[in-house]
Amino acid sequence: MTYTSAEPADLDRARAKYRAERDKRLDPSRREILDLTGRGELVEDPFTEVAPREPLHDTVDALVVGGGFGGLLAAAHLREAGVDRVRIVEKAGDVGGVWYWNRYPGAMCDVESYVYFPMLEELGYIPRHRYAYGPEILAYAQKVATRFELYEHALFHTSVTGLSWDAAGGRWSVRTDRDDAFEARYVVVAHGSFTSLKLPAIEGIDTFEGRLFHTSRWDYDYTGGGPGDPLDKLGDKSVGVIGTGATAVQIVAPLAASAKQLSVFQRTPSTVGVRDNRETDQEWAKTLEPGWQKRRRDNFTFVTNGEKITEDLVRDGWTVFYHAMLSSEGYDDLSPEELAEQRELTDLRHMENIRARIDAVVRDPATAEALKPYYRYQCKRPCFHDEYLPAFNRPNVQLVDTQGQGVQRITAKGVVVDGVEYSLDCLVLATGFDQDSSYVDRIGFDVTGLDGVTLSQKWKHGPETFQGVMTSGFPNFFFLPPNYTQGTAAVNFVHTLEETVRHVAFLVGEFERLGVVADVTQRAEGAYVQSVVAGSGLALLGGGSFLKDCTPGRWNNEGDPEGRPRKNVNYPGTSTAYFSMLEEWRRRGDLADLNLTPRPAPAAAPGPADDTRRAR
Numbered sequence: 192m193t194y195t196s197a198e199p200a201d202l203d204r205a206r207a208k209y210r211a212e213r214d215k216r217l218d219p220s221r222r223e224i225l226d227l228t229g230r231g232e233l234v235e236d237p238f239t240e241v242a243p244r245e246p247l248h249d250t251v252d253a254l255v256v257g258g259g260f261g262g263l264l265a266a267a268h269l270r271e272a273g274v275d276r277v278r279i280v281e282k283a284g285d286v287g288g289v290w291y292w293n294r295y296p297g298a299m300c301d302v303e304s305y306v307y308f309p310m311l312e313e314l315g316y317i318p319r320h321r322y323a324y325g326p327e328i329l330a331y332a333q334k335v336a337t338r339f340e341l342y343e344h345a346l347f348h349t350s351v352t353g354l355s356w357d358a359a360g361g362r363w364s365v366r367t368d369r370d371d372a373f374e375a376r377y378v379v380v381a382h383g384s385f386t387s388l389k390l391p392a393i394e395g396i397d398t399f400e401g402r403l404f405h406t407s408r409w410d411y412d413y414t415g416g417g418p419g420d421p422l423d424k425l426g427d428k429s430v431g432v433i434g435t436g437a438t439a440v441q442i443v444a445p446l447a448a449s450a451k452q453l454s455v456f457q458r459t460p461s462t463v464g465v466r467d468n469r470e471t472d473q474e475w476a477k478t479l480e481p482g483w484q485k486r487r488r489d490n491f492t493f494v495t496n497g498e499k500i501t502e503d504l505v506r507d508g509w510t511v512f513y514h515a516m517l518s519s520e521g522y523d524d525l526s527p528e529e530l531a532e533q534r535e536l537t538d539l540r541h542m543e544n545i546r547a548r549i550d551a552v553v554r555d556p557a558t559a560e561a562l563k564p565y566y567r568y569q570c571k572r573p574c575f576h577d578e579y580l581p582a583f584n585r586p587n588v589q590l591v592d593t594q595g596q597g598v599q600r601i602t603a604k605g606v607v608v609d610g611v612e613y614s615l616d617c618l619v620l621a622t623g624f625d626q627d628s629s630y631v632d633r634i635g636f637d638v639t640g641l642d643g644v645t646l647s648q649k650w651k652h653g654p655e656t657f658q659g660v661m662t663s664g665f666p667n668f669f670f671l672p673p674n675y676t677q678g679t680a681a682v683n684f685v686h687t688l689e690e691t692v693r694h695v696a697f698l699v700g701e702f703e704r705l706g707v708v709a710d711v712t713q714r715a716e717g718a719y720v721q722s723v724v725a726g727s728g729l730a731l732l733g734g735g736s737f738l739k740d741c742t743p744g745r746w747n748n749e750g751d752p753e754g755r756p757r758k759n760v761n762y763p764g765t766s767t768a769y770f771s772m773l774e775e776w777r778r779r780g781d782l783a784d785l786n787l788t789p790r791p792a793p794a795a796a797p798g799p800a801d802d803t804r805r806a807r
């Protein structure tokens with residue numbers, strides 16, 4: 192990548208422009224989202240018919256809540272750890288998680304498929320493209336479920352409504368919205384980060400008389416076509432898209448190619464880097480040696496964490512920028528202030544490149560200017576696409592820039608911005624996911640642990656966890672760390688899931704071996720929470736002005752980074768540091784932070800799970 196020639200003298204100009212762009216977006220109404228209670232039509236599953244079934248009353252060894260990659264990996268590894276009867280309970284009609292729901296046209300994964308797809312070597316699979324499209328990823332999730340026989344006990348179109356710990360039986364009682372009532376010795380909640388739809392509470396949103404849907408509930412009956420096919424019913428339709436985040440960047444080109452007219456309503460432009468997707472070179476695939484995927488995946492996470500490396504195996508838009516930005520290589524002699532300025536300059540040069548690409552591609556100068564992001568690269572999630580910007584050269588596509596304010600109003604006929612009404616037949620909400628409500632609200636059920644204490648009570652002031660995966664008072668209960676529950680977040684989400692699942696499987700394997708029920712000691716949890724919050728506080732002080740100066744968005748709590756609850760943080764440092772901490776704890780092998788009590792003997796009339804265990 193050739194960088195533009197921004198000099199230190201240009202930093203002041205950039206800082207002033209970035210500040211002005213941030214300030215005009217600092218609007219408290221950004222946080223207002225629509226309460227989706229009772230709005231089933233916006234959230235129900237358009238992809239699979241709900242099959243009637245009788246309620247279940249039985250016993251399994253483990254319940255896994257969620258059938259995305261987190262849940263699939265957890266279930267597969269629990270089986271490998273010797274837990275046979277594992278039941279996935281999933282709200283959707285199949286496994287796949289985000290790839291089940293996000294079937295919008297153009298959906299693809301923007302992390303390289305060779306590091307994103309889990310277990311490629313175990314399953315003997317090579318993705319078809321360097322950056323895989325949604326349908327292939329969904330099919331691969333189904334392949335994982337089949338390979339580990341996870342369909343056998345799975346319940347789809349089913350939501351857990353409550354969990355309560357039965358201390359006498361040493362197991363969890365599970366209830367669902369399909370009137371199931373069953374028991375499980377272990378529970379793993381693998382809820383995911385992009386599960387609850389976020390619809391902005393825009394005035395008049397209920398009055399729109401055309402077709403309105405969120406991107407993760409795409410209505411192909413209305414649009415025609417499919418994820419990779421032309422949307423053949425849109426030829427006479429005016430379509431609007433609200434939002435210009437990672438999802439919108441992927442749907443704009445397919446919509447532009449099919450709709451009579453497309454209006455894209457923008458509040459903040461995304462950074463759109465080069466994608467350069469291509470088919471997998473089968474000759475290259477033949478050269479891969481055993482262990483290649485772990486090496487490549489670890490290398491990607493190392494590079495994007497700014498660790499020292501001898502080689503960048505992936506070498507794409509993520510790794511090149513993050514290495515240039517975060518690595519200190521070559522800067523050993525600089526003071527912290529000089530290093531910070533050097534990094535800011537690297538960032539500015541990168542952003543100048545991003546903006547120069549827009550000028551080079553988009554012909555109308557006003558549209559090009561409006562599409563330019565003015566903030567530091569890491570303020571928002573980077574996007575990569577090669578057809579998004581050219582779509583704005585089409586005569587049937589218009590960018591409606593809301594000057595940072597968002598759309599003003601929705602009417603029966605369309606969308607109003609700056610007093611102008613844009614008439615629409617169809618309105619697509621590419622407005623993302625709610626990741627900020629309380630954990631219990633997001634998972635959609637409460638958990639009653641020891642002494643009747645609920646998770647919502649315990650986490651009233653934010654999560655309290657041990658290592659981001661367990662919480663004291665809730666024995667044999669695990670959760671995979673979505674962001675901000677004292678776990679971690681890597682650019683490659685699946686890598687985070689794999690490492691966390693490995694840890695959970697280790698714990699469950701040990702509990703099985705010892706025949707115990709396990710709970711975290713309050714002391715261990717208290718010390719962990721304290722160190723994470725203190726460490727993240729330091730990070731906030733060090734990085735506080737960076738986040739504060741960013742354009743408002745999720746990563747800086749909509750412009751108020753200090754306003755985020757103090758416990759809603761991640762493990763300080765990088766995901767690599769978090770993975771090492773877990774590994775080190777496992778290596779110690781003493782389980783010293785846990786209270787272990789003998790597992791109660793099975794009741795007189797054992798369920799099938801107990802039969803299975805005896806048979807082994």
Ligand code: NAP
Binds near residue numbers: 299385436572597623
């Ligand atoms: P998002 O990043 O939250 O973007 C939502 C968009 O809606 C933003 O552009 C936001 O503007 C805009 N918006 C919200 N309210 C608005 C209003 N009232 N008027 C106008 N615009 C409004 O959601 P997303 O694009 O669905 O992405 C969510 C996450 O999914 C990403 O962070 C990413 O991690 C994941 N994702 C991943 C991939 C992949 O390839 N792996 C692909 C797609 C998505 P502001 O920016 O001003 O808030």
